Amino acid sequence: MYDVARLAGVSQTTVSFVVNNVASAAISQETRDRVWAAIHALGWRPNAMARGLRTRHSQTLGLISDEVATSPYAVRMILGAQEKAWAGSQMLLVVNTSGQRDIEQTALQFMLERRVEGLLYATMYHHEVVPPPEIGLVPAVLLNCFVADRSLPAIVPDEQQGGYTATEALIRRGHRRIAFVNETIPMPALFGRLEGYRQALADYGLPFDPTLVRRCHSNAQDTFAVVRELLELPDRPTAIFCFNDKMAMGAYDAIKRAGLRIPQDVAVIGFDNLELIAAQLYPPLTTVALPHYEMGQRAVELLQTLSAGEQLPPIQHTIPCPLVERASI
Amino acid sequence: MYDVARLAGVSQTTVSFVVNNVASAAISQETRDRVWAAIHALGWRPNAMARGLRTRHSQTLGLISDEVATSPYAVRMILGAQEKAWAGSQMLLVVNTSGQRDIEQTALQFMLERRVEGLLYATMYHHEVVPPPEIGLVPAVLLNCFVADRSLPAIVPDEQQGGYTATEALIRRGHRRIAFVNETIPMPALFGRLEGYRQALADYGLPFDPTLVRRCHSNAQDTFAVVRELLELPDRPTAIFCFNDKMAMGAYDAIKRAGLRIPQDVAVIGFDNLELIAAQLYPPLTTVALPHYEMGQRAVELLQTLSAGEQLPPIQHTIPCPLVERASI
Structure with missing residues (x-):
């Protein structure tokens, strides 16, 4: 700071005022410019710790x-x-x-x-x-x-709205038998998305069928097994809402293995919008994004x-x- | 600091020495303990910015x-x-x-x-x-x-060793016709993994067949098309090394669509070890991890x-x- 002050031809106090942008100090723009020019010429880094002590603004x-x-x-x-x-x-x-x-x-x-x-x-x-x-x-x-x-x-x-949005998207495509494969760990997402699912069915006058709501660990493998069961129901669902995109991977495999097409025979919607999965799946996965x-x-x-x-x-x-x-x- | 000094019955300088652990200051352990007790009793947080100024160690x-x-x-x-x-x-x-x-x-x-x-x-x-x-x-x-x-x-x-490791793993399972679907963007991974693939083939006395090396954008969709072509070759590969796990997703779809089984008919190995993909695919994907x-x-x-x-x-x-x-x- 001593060198900067000398080069700029001002006091160290003035340098300090300029560096810390002290509004109450009446320093001309010309002087400010001279101080900054000296700072840049000398490559001086004003010490943020020292500055923080005085201004209390750490930004x-x-x-x-x-x-x-x-x-x-x-x-x-x-x-x-x-x-x-x-x-x-x-x-x-x-x-x-x-x-x-x-x-x-x-x-x-x-x-x-x-x-x-x-x-x-x-x-x-x-x-x-x-x-x-x-x-x-x-x-x-x-x-x-x-x-x-x-x-x-x-x-x-908004987990509940998210569950509602997913279910509503399927209803609007004409689906009436919509399964929901939920997670097992009790948490806001599990309860909220289920509530949204139920609310959407109710709003569109569709019955809530408990045989269409399943729970399993939120991975592809366990979902594969659950979706296989759903597809073997006498009145099988035409759409599956998966709690997350990882689970949708398992649903895809089960549907394809059963010789069915996505979305023509069974529609699938996920949740999370994990680009790594959703954008890479075939067909690419429609999903609800966590914002x-x-x-x-x-x-x-x-x-x-x-x-x-x-x-x-x-x-x-x-x-x-x-x-x-x-x-x- | 004033309050701490008063409670401990020492000077503010002594408090500062204790807090900053100044070795040259001859302060008894008993005094040090008293200062720390006062600090804890008052819930005082020594200011790290002030301390940093003196010690120059920001940790x-x-x-x-x-x-x-x-x-x-x-x-x-x-x-x-x-x-x-x-x-x-x-x-x-x-x-x-x-x-x-x-x-x-x-x-x-x-x-x-x-x-x-x-x-x-x-x-x-x-x-x-x-x-x-x-x-x-x-x-x-x-x-x-x-x-x-x-x-x-x-x-x-070590991209080259990674490419070698992937190829060698396939060779050790008995594969002789091993395709490599590489990325298009010139970068160390592209060159290194290709070099490793070639080196492994050479070390095990297998010919390098350029028709088995393809390049495409590193996504599932483009890889799907490339792997379809590979599977239609008269002497089709029995194993596919994919530049990354996303591309392996596309390879899986192409192989399954062709009515072939993984790994019995066609083996697939990826690269990256993205848990989201590799652990969720069916069958789970053998891959090379970026460390x-x-x-x-x-x-x-x-x-x-x-x-x-x-x-x-x-x-x-x-x-x-x-x-x-x-x-x-």
């Missing part, structure tokens, strides 16, 4: 997640959050904890010490969480999760509002899950 | 990537890097740039200002890069990429060695790509 948001950035399922949440942070001239720092509590504590401590202006607490799949209480020391938004008493703002996908990108964006947007000092109740946002049409229904 | 590593944490392909690199960093009591900060040069510059500046002790520069797929020159201001390791003149240390997958997790670990290991001050030439590490056996060969 940093933190994202603490279990496995979002280390698994392929929900990575687009990070993309959405990151792009929104960039748009607000903020960096998004990502730390994954693999769900380990001690690592989570250290990550949180680390981010608080670096004075992040807000925290996202994100999970790979939509479920209830008990975050460390220190999360409340800065503005915080839960992403793809929620606390039981809804005391923290949360951004989650991960938009969820990430909305979470940062809310965080920016909160860290600007706005007082808001702990809103629980549900983001719609859109239909992604390909060729399987 | 932080930075990972700047194009899309590693925002796409499903190489996320396990982050997991490997993160776990190795944690083992060294370091945080791994992840910033994605979506490949935008201005964002990359800002991210780099940001991390340098926060005095990261080392930088990983990572790419989603293995290719040549031109990183910003400032990367050399701290120890840096390239992850899944390399510079043309090999002047920076790099950790990359992303280990690459991340090795990169941080090297970074830790370099940031400890060790002088090393810019080593180019190639990490072996292991065979992952499932049921398709």
Whole structure:
């Protein structure tokens, strides 16, 4: 800083004011330009830690997640959050904890010490969480999760609407016997999508037939077996709504093995819109997307509002899950 | 800090010495304990930015990537890097740039200002890069990429060995007519895997038949068409090595559509070991893994060695790509 001040012909205090953009200091534009020219000429990097100490603005948001950035399922949440942070001239720092509590504590401590202006607490799949209480020391938004008493703002996908949308898409193609192969682990997605399925049937005056609703582990192999059974029913379904895209892979195999065509004989719709699967399957899979990108964006947007000092109740946002049409229904 | 000093009955300077673990300060263990007890009693968080200013140890590593944490392909690199960093009591900060040069510059500046002790520069797929020159201001390791003149240390997958391993696995199952469906974009994976395929054939005394080597866009649909052609050859291949797992999905469909069985009639081997695809396909796909997790670990290991001050030439590490056996060969 001494060298910069000397080259620019100003005091070190003036350099400091310019670097930290202190509005109250009456410094002419000409002087500011001279200081920045000297900084660039000398290749000086103003020390952000020193600057942070004075301004208390780190221009940093933190994202603490279990496995979002280390698994392929929900990575687009990070993309959405990151792009929104960039748009607000903020960096998004990502730390994954693999769900380990001690690592989570250290990550949180680390981010608080670096004075992040807000925290996202994100999970790979939509479920209830008990975050460390220190999360409340800065503005915080839960992403793809929620606390039981809804005391923290949360951004989650609208599972029920998603289930409704999938079922409705099939009904609109003329299907009346629609099976739903659901997951076995009790979680919001299981209950929400089932509720949406039932609601869509009811709204369109179709009966709810419990023999058409099955549950199995959410993988292709187990779904293969379940769909085989469904196809052997005397009054077999003409459409199958699979809880996720992985399961749709198993449904495809079972349908093809039975000598039936997709979608002419049996339509299939998935959930998740995992491009790796949905776009590569033959025929390409029509599915309902988890709106991960938009969820990430909305979470940062809310965080920016909160860290600007706005007082808001702990809103629980549900983001719609859109239909992604390909060729399987 | 004032309150801590008063509660512990010591000066603020003593508190500072204890917090920053200044070895030269002759402070008794009893005093140190008293200071820490006061810190815990008051719930005080020593300011890391202030501490960083003095000690110059941020205990932080930075990972700047194009899309590693925002796409499903190489996320396990982050997991490997993160776990190795944690083992060294370091945080791994992840910033994605979506490949935008201005964002990359800002991210780099940001991390340098926060005095990261080392930088990983990572790419989603293995290719040549031109990183910003400032990367050399701290120890840096390239992850899944390399510079043309090999002047920076790099950790990359061993594409040639991977291609060899895939081909050899098929030869060992008795196959003599082995097709290779390669990618079209010229990159190390395309050349390396082809070279490995040729070398394995040569080592086992099998002829290289150019009609069995095809190239197409690396997706299921285009591979479906290519594999159909291969299966119509008068002397059709009994095994197909696909450049990646997505392409293997297309090969599966073509083989099943032709009324042939996997692996009894035609064996299929992939590359990448994308769990989402390989574990869900029927039969589950035997493939060669890109060693992303280990690459991340090795990169941080090297970074830790370099940031400890060790002088090393810019080593180019190639990490072996292991065979992952499932049921398709």
